Amino acid sequence: MSDVLIIGGGVSGLMTAWHLVQTGASVSLIDRRQCAQESSWAGGGIISPLYPWTYSDPVTVLSDQAIADYRPLVDTLRADTGIDPEYHTPGIFHVNVDDPGHAHAWARRHGKELEQLDQTDFRALVPLVREARTPLYMPGLGSLRTPRLGKALRQWAMSSPYVRLLEEVTVRRIRIDNDRATGVETDNAVLDARQVVVCSGAWSGELLADIGVQLSVYPVKGEMLLFKAAPGRLQHVVLSEGFYAIPRQDGHILFGSTFEHAGYDKTPTASTRSMLYRQALHLMPGLADCPVVHHWAGLRPGSPNSIPFIGAVPEVRHLWVNSGHFGNGVVLAPGASRLLVEQMTGQTCCVDPAPYQVRSVAAAH
Structure with missing residues (x-):
């Protein structure tokens, strides 16, 4: 037992x-x-x-603890298993934010770093993304390969x-x-x-x-696309108007995601694929020359x-x-x-x- x-x-x-x-x-x-x-x-x-x-304090407090725990956890897993989760923290950009004042107020209240860049600096750091309103940068954050x-x-x-x-x-x-x-x-x-x-x-x-x-x-369906691009073409996670682009070390770029209430059906659909593709090119026109190599869906546990x-x-x-x-x-x-x-x-x-x-x-x- x-x-x-x-x-x-x-x-x-x-x-x-x-x-x-x-x-x-x-x-x-x-x-x-x-x-x-x-x-x-x-x-x-x-x-x-x-x-x-946009989240309540319990999510912020718990995510702070989790983010603090991630680096030592990933380092230990890599050393013990030889498998690298590829956790990188170059920072995250939020662009086209409707209420940057709310974001800055949240950052001050929780002691977070949140920088607003001008267009010149943003374009130098993220040339793949078209000109965007109010680029907000959160240093020290990033992504891993799930x-x-x-x-x-x-x-x-x-x-x-x-x-x-x-x-x-x-x-x-x-x-x-x-x-x-x-x-x-x-x-x-x-x-x-x-x-x-x-x-x-x-x-x-x-x-x-x-x-x-x-x-x-309850299940909440999300669909994503995977583009194949040259390594280094996108260096930072970028979020815009409810969508996000996530770079991988090998050049792949994930783009997503949807929020659908479809029960336990996680079948990807052609209509959603087309919508995601349009949104991806709207944010990053340079992806037009990058093939889509995968389209999938998963179920989040909503609460x-x-x-x-x-x-x-x-x-x-x-x-x-x-x-x-x-x-x-x-x-x-x-x-x-x-x-x-x-x-x-x-x-x-x-x-x-x-x-x-x-x-x-x-x-x-």
């Missing part, structure tokens, strides 16, 4: 396992596919909330003597005995554990509803006000949740998983856990 059984092997589940192992716990990690193949693979990997001044982060975390889990990795295994039900989580039922086995953690992304609400727990987590649920499930002992991060799952993962494990083990929490607590629970299990 494992100390903790985690349902969901995305970045959030893997990082939760990481933090649990640091406390001496043994972990079983279950995923219905190979780990880190859902939204963790599909996401762009910007290590900052998009337009961070598939490589997932591979590194999976490799760590596979090599850890304290982690039992169960892939291609579907959890049918969380087992409850006398209002206590005791494990899960899969297609062909019953797995026992002292504690259970739900890190199932967009599927978390559906899984918990089966045992009478009402959690407001009210984009504040994730991180903590215990009331009235069900030994059942925990780390889900509902919306589009910030990779951004928040180090901080969110740290916060959850601190609550599970009775440690002093890195941030106030109150805003992230699960509160809506039905009586019948």
